[in-house]
Amino acid sequence: MHYCTDDRALCTYLKKVGESSVTKTDRRIRKSQEAIKAAVIELMMEKSFDQITLQDISDRADVSRRTIYLHYMDKFDLLDKLLEEHINELRKLCDAAGAEAEYEDIGLLWFEYLERHYGFFSALLASKGSSFFRNRFLTFFLEELSKADDLSPEESNPELTDGENIELQFLGAAIVGIVEWWFKQDKPVPPVFMAERVGVLLERNLEAESPSM
Amino acid sequence: MHYCTDDRALCTYLKKVGESSVTKTDRRIRKSQEAIKAAVIELMMEKSFDQITLQDISDRADVSRRTIYLHYMDKFDLLDKLLEEHINELRKLCDAAGAEAEYEDIGLLWFEYLERHYGFFSALLASKGSSFFRNRFLTFFLEELSKADDLSPEESNPELTDGENIELQFLGAAIVGIVEWWFKQDKPVPPVFMAERVGVLLERNLEAESPSM
């Protein structure tokens, strides 16, 4: 050990310079959030989301209950952000598959992902706020459909006709419904089977000439 | 969400009350220290302790380098505390075995523990400060020997005769040496074998009438 007694303190004079592009988040924030999220997911494997208390989460995450409120409005906000993250993950997966992927391939990605996070998603659909979450899924599937489908192949859907809109909503609801069924039945068939059948169904409905055209 | 706008702030008036017996350590301290220690142990599996830098540790532990200095004087202090913890662990194990345990049983505890933390201990003995660590081990074994042996069965060694002291040092050095040999040879025999042989040797030397008596 040596003794450093000089007293220079001019290190904060450009404090605002690096604020330009990537303000790296404080590692404390990252760690807290990760711990909290991991705790929630763990707990959701064990009991329904509705009966998870914030105290449970803070205990499991080894984080002060107060800390949770620093990052999330309440339990639902937390769950919401968690779901949003999953949706993003799913979107990234789909994007990575590329535009030339078959419906079956995309579907396989969906079902495999859902299976991988079975505990989380099934707890979601069993919770009181399930309708909210179902809606969020619907939104996602609608996005994906209108992004990759043949309803608007020339331009990224600048404007949908009523007919196209109906088709989209129809298929979106169908997908959400079939996912829900799959979960409720405790995954009676493997993802690859689901993907194949749903792929066929989507293809039949989307490859066909749009009736409104 | 509800809105709580009242302004009571009289919660710190007995701030010094709970200081009596168990001042629970801040969870941040515990977490930082655990992360740091785990990181060191991980790194010691990968490279010699001498070429582990504090930056390595802070990266692996996901903790600011500055934080490490809040808890430890320097790298050696850190290693020292880590070793101390292992020694305590070992001591607890021995105590739990009870006074009626055979040398072979105690020895088995030693060798099993050493094997379980092979990476850590062998890295220790390969490091530059190995002589320091060897000495620390010697101290521990001497303690254990004079605690459980037959040199002073009536009272917890109030005073050792020269002859007893020689025996103690002799056997302590022997144990440290044999452990070192075991590590250097990459554990050619299992702990149970080591324990049996060392047990026999200790018994032969300790059960016999002390020559100085």
Place this chain on the structure above:
DNA sequence: CCGTTTTTGTGCATTACTGCACAGATGATC
């Protein structure tokens, strides 16, 4: 329905951690 526990959302003072700068030490390479 009412009393009792539990849980929630918040205020606040205090503490631990962080990131960065920097000088001096150490060490490698030419």
Place this chain on the structure above:
DNA sequence: GATCATCTGTGCAGTAATGCACAAAAACGG
């Protein structure tokens, strides 16, 4: 042995996390 890179130990200002208290709300149990 000079140059350059890396590592160490420290100061400091700013920020996140903590623990506790407490009131209001919700859940529970008779």
